[in-house]
Amino acid sequence: MNRRTRTLLVLICGVAVASVYASQPVIGQMGVDLGVPAGSVGWFVAVGQLGYLLGLIFLVPLGDLIDRRQLIVAHLIAVAAGLVLVAAAPAAWVAFAGIAITGVFAVVVQTAVAYAAAVSAPAERGHNLGIVTSGVVVGILGGRILAGFLADVWGWRSVFIVLAVFAATLVLLMLLLLPDDARPRDVRYGALIRSFAGMFFQPVFFSRGVIAFFLFASFGALWSGMTLPLTASPWHLNETQVGLFGIAGLAGAIGAARAGSWADAGSANRLTGIALVILLISWLAIGQLPSSLILLIVGVILLDFAVQATHVSNQHLLTSVYADRTSTTIGAYMVFYSLGSALGAATTTALYDTAGWAGSALLGAAFAVGGLSTWALNRRTMNRVRPTVR
Template sequence: MSTILGGGRRLLLAVVCAVAVANVYAVQPVLDAAGSDLGLTAGGLGWLVAIGQAGYLAGLVTLVPLGDVLDRRRLIAGHLVLTAAGSAVVAASTTAPLALVGLGVAGMFAVVVQTTVAYTAAVSSPHERGRNIGAVTSGVVVGILGARVVAGFLAGAAGWRSVYAALAAASVILAGLVLISLPADESHEGARGGYRQVIASMGRLVAADRMFRSRAAIAFFVFASFGTLWSGLALPLSAEPWHLTPAQIGLFALAGLAGALGAARAGRWADRGHAGTVTGWALVVLIGSWAFTARTGQSLWLLGAGVILLDLAVQAVHVSNQHLITTARPRQAGSAIGAYMAFYSLGSALGAVTTAWTYATAGWPAACLLGAGYATAALAVCALSPRPHPAGAAAHRPPGSSGELARR
């Protein structure tokens, strides 16, 4: 079953992604306030971030594959309600353990983002699949980067708990809109096997599909580079010579947002068979962005340019990867995206951990060299990647189009 997703439905799905992923990242700008209120020591603050990420990783493996055996529209609505429940617990928590439980639940069901992307791929007309995925995944970037800005200002006006109260309310409203506004997803009908078989297929996908492994490896290194920037950027900006406040540092997320939204057209290029070319050029831009970011100590304008280029490149690669993966396995979109996003999460974690150590040991220029190194590794994997299957690429070309098949 496929249908044309109009602008209103694409916008709704993008907002679902933005609000859901914000549940994972909203704690970062309010970390100090939340930790102080909950009685956590400085060493314990990291758990407020880690528990949401751990829940998200668990949800990728256990919840996203459900979309291959159930109606994804109802699954999206249900997971939004459970995400809201987790956020509500955080907003009402009076102790650190209770807040951690809420953050873990909210993080786990925030994988509704990936179910939403799989739903978009399943109900889209073949010649608009890349365009729709690009538009919907732009919401993910809005959530990741926008959460840092909005949460900071909202917490300043009404306290850190108001951030999670607002997320809970928004998630419930969106769940209702999804049920009212979106068509049912019937793509799972006729699929063989049940949930256990879908989970097992994720392992077989990693073991046997070379194209998937190459795209997953590219994502791993790309998001390690992404994590290097966004987990470490506050360190040089809060030090000499800038001494910026957390709110001022958060404004750089707006530059990243502009860059990421600029990559929405990558989906249209993927629809025309150019996903491999887009990936290659985007990785070159990603490597080059670090030359600007390394000059943070000399110019905030150069840093801004580097942030825009990095997020533009990362989003272009991400959209192209998901287009290729869902096109190759349309009936396994849920399990394929779940497995793919596990590499995304692991890469982001690697970037965060190694950046802190590198900055403490050798400073920000060395951390930038690390980020560029991860991007270079992604380009090397891309150069060695297999080309997409000709039949699959042709099947998803717009009617009446012609031209060479995309490479990789």
């Protein structure tokens, strides 16, 4: 694993994740242009998330069966095709189909992360995972900034065209630069799916998955909910200005880049606990949004630092314990991510309608408490975990 390979994998993660979240800032424009009622435009996001969940279950385990380099190339081609379909959509159903295709194959992110874990030396696995998974947060937050800017200048279709060009370019770079990753031939797809289901009965895996569920529910409660108070009184910000808060999130995520190195040093479990405490503290600042944008920015930085640090330490530990099936493990782990993100997004807007931002902030903090409590209950067990020797 050299710097060139890491950089390429970061770009793959960033573009793929941005493709899933690209519709968030432009669903209003898409709805008007394609004739979708205002109350239904949320499906432009939901369809992509549902597709992503299906991809996690049925496609990611293939990384333990097929050369991951070939798999990444095939998935990126499908992502580019889905994005082109959305950009050219003459009707809503075509856009929904394109978004669904994009979501299913955007799980190339997890294949890229599994590739990074598999080709890394054990002593460098956390460091490499920390760098590669930073592309996920960059894609989520940076994609919002890019989409808001492109939509304001050239319209919503330009967002999907640009991302399709990025994905196609990465296909060429993959073919030229990334080494093969041959897989064993004695593994069957049915066995992988059964192994995928069996992961949920593994205590170590399940406890880390529940932490991820609460972690990304808290993350979703912020990023899906804060647009509402920021566009309302007293701030009245536009979509592009709201998107710029992603810069604060990026700063926090990048600040956690050394989380992988700390995990390599044997501090993965301790790092998780510290990060979850920081996540809880961040909501004290985020809750002040109605009166202070400065405190909101501080809270966003802390939250995204905590999310990235916990996410990296989780994946480092799981890919160490289950080193013989990294793709299956990461795919199953990310199911908790999808469910948590969906719960956070759905509940924060509902609470905002009834209890204002104070209700949304308490919800985000409650999710953080859930993650911290899960870690505390399983701390002794996790401290006794020993990685699988490869």
